Structure formats: structure tokens, C-alpha cells
Amino acid sequence: MGTGIAQVAATHGCTVNLIDSAPDALDRSKFNLQSTLNRLVEKGKVSEVDSNNILSKIKWSIEMEDIASSELVIEAVIEDMIVKQQLFTKIEPLVSNNCIIATNTSSLSVFDIASVCSNPSRVLGVHFFNPVPLMKLVEVIPAEQTDTTLIEGVKSTLISWGKTVVTAKDTPGFIVNRVARPYYGEALRIYDEGIADFATIDWAMKKFGGFRMGPFELMD
Template sequence: MDINKVGVIGAGTMGSGIAQVAATAGCQVKLFDVNQAQLDKAQAALEKIMNRLIEKGRIDAAEKTRIQSNISYVSTVKELADSDLTIEAIIENLDIKKKVFQELESHVSDDCIIASNTSSLSIASIAASLDKPERCIGIHFFNPAPLMKLVEVIPAVQTAQNVTDTCVATIENWKKVVAVAKDTPGFIVNRVARPYYSESLRIYEEGMASFATIDYALKGLGFKMGPFELMDYIGHDVNYVVTETVFAAFYFDPRYKPSLTQKRLMELVG
């Protein structure tokens, strides 16, 4: 199955980035959000990104026009009806994702692949909300999606093999590096990343070093971003929920215990 029409649900940083990746690869993309202001913000952000790429000599004006013309901004789910693939990139809340997927399934064709960009939630649980769970899969991009090469593809126990094969081929055609992961809490990267955040938070809480000093030290070691810079970029609301999810899923293994500091930072965001 060829993927030519892509629907992206959620016009935040991640959803907009995924839309840019698919549009750059030549797909016709519909970026959906119920919030028109968020759609306008996403469109304006893409304009700035394209102009910056022109300034750096990475694309020309014709390429900018081609990419932007490949993206439509829509405010109703039914406008995604002709999609070959839909990718959800909304809040990390299982009940909300299930509700969105159930509505989406009532509009799309039986052949449409329905994917979640969840960082840690069970793909099997999401798939169970669908009439055709075999079409559901996880496709986990990393922020910023246009720059980060790695994408985790996570089939659930219900996922049909041809769906997995199609998604792997599609993401590779989008010039990404695919890692096929088991449907386990945090998959590969977010499970490994928990200690990067949690130990850094504990160093801060124990008064050993400031946020800035910890970031400085780890960037000096070779990390592209320090843990606190990265948490700010991802969003404490997202990062804390992922940590809570992994902690609970591993039966409260203390290795994954959430930090009170990050909980307070999340509450400030909320």
C-alpha cells in the first residue's frame, strides 16, 4: 500500500513537525486541530521555518512553495476521511486518544492506517478502542520531528504485519531511521531516557548543582541538550506524564520514580 495522503491530528509542535516531514517527502497532508488559533500558529511557524531554511541555503523558494502547498489546515475530523495514514499527536491521555480514534474510525476508509505518536502509552490499549484494531500502530517521532532522524514504529499484538511493513517503508521513504520496538512502557528511547532525567533531577534536589550547571556538564560530555533544557523543550506536562506512566507500568519500580520537582514544574505549566 502506498501512502500518499496523510492526516495529522494535533497542530502543536510535534504534530506540525510531522506534517512538515510528510509534506517535504511529497505527501498531501491535512493538519487537523479543533483550535483555529493553533492552526494559524502552526501555519505561521512553518512560514518562519521555511524562510530560515532558505536563508541557510537548504531549500529554494520553489521548494518552500511545494512543501507549503502540500499542507492543508482543517478543523473537523471528517476532513481526514480520504487519508491513507493518520498520525495522532495530542495530549498523553489514554481516554482522550481512544475517543479521538473512535471518531476518526467512523470517517476514514477500512484501509486507512491509524497511528499514535504516544511516547509511552500502550498501543494495544489504544487499538482495543477500534472496530478494526489490526490497523492501529505506534509511530513515535522525536522533537523536533524534521531534525530528529529516529522514529520508533511500535506494532501492538493486534497490528497486522502488512500495516507494520507499510509504516516502516513509509517512514524510511520520509528519510528517517526506523527502530521497530515492542509495545512495552516507554518503548526503547523513553525507557532509556528516564534515568537521564531522574538522576539529573535528584542531583538538583540533593543540592549538588544547579539546573544550568548540570546542563553545562552533560553538554560538555557530548549530549546535544542538557536534561533540563530538553525537559523544557519537550514540556514538563508531557515528560512528567511519561515518567508516571512508565513508573506505574513497571509496578512502581523505584528506578522510574517521578520527581517532586518535575511535578511542581508541570503544575506551573498547567
């Protein structure tokens, strides 16, 4: 998901440092984005000049120190509280006191993630949906510790990226994933009862349900 967030930010003029500890993951990210942009150019949805500009605004790096001058850092690692907390303790000393640190968690407690920071008031949730360039909605989730004066600035940035922004309480699943739990549950029951396989369920929900991704694609 980090690649999609980087694409959206760069498309709207932001300079982006895309950090990953695994060089192979960075190579895949760059290849996938280049392939995506090539397809958009072929379809006439993006000019070659704009495609090159987007790529030029993104730096792929394994060096965490490259985030030092960032005004906004968005974490998008796996949904594991310990992993996220460990990462936040590494991010905080590297950035300025004015840098906002956001988590892209889809359901974990933003309060708990922020609690490991010496200045948790600059931490909040910014939850994108996959695929990020196509899905307009973003949930902004202030934690109990979040400085409320930061919220409107973050929302304005996201709106400038072409997103539709809603503010959610810091509760499990926030808004969309809490509503989606029955969607996943019924899909699993349909499979367990032998009514249809994974691929058929995903196909039906995309073809007739209007979803961009099927329930099993989303769960993956």
C-alpha cells in the same frame, strides 16, 4: 510535534491535512512552520520554491472530516489515554477501511489505544522524536492486534521520509524512553540537590553531552 511530522511528510511529497480543534493552535502551527522554512531559506538549506511547495502540501483545518481520503492518520495529541481513545473513536468512522491509524504516543499502551476501535488490526504506534525534522529515529510499535502485514509498508513510508526506523515491543516507554528514564531521574536529582538549575543542566547536556534537547526541555 504534529507540525514537525507534517513538515517532514510534506517535504517528501505527501499531501497533509493537519487537524486541530483549536484555531489558535493551527495559526501558531502555520506561523511556526513558515518561520522555520524562512530560516532554512535564509541559510541556503532549502530553496524558496521548495519552501512554497512544502507549505502548499499542508492544509490546516479544524474539520475532522478532512481526513476522509487519508491513507495514513497519525495522532499526536497529549499523553492521556482517555483523550487518545476518544480521538480514535472519532477518527475510525471518518476514514476508509484501508486507512492505517497510528498513534505517536511515547509510552502509553498501543494495545489499549487500539482496543476502542472496531478494527484494531490497522492501529499501531509510530513514535517520532522532537524536533521531528532533525531527529532521524522513529519507533514503530505493533500492538497485539496489529495486522503484521501492515508493518513493512509503514516502515517503508517512514524510510522514504528520511527516517531511521526500529521496531519495538508494546511495553511502557518502548526503547528510547525506557532507556531515558535514568537520564531524567538523574537530572531531577541534580536539581533537587542544588547542584545546578534547570537551564544549566539542559545547557550542559546539549553542549557537552551531545543531546539536541536537555532533560528538562524533553520533560516539558
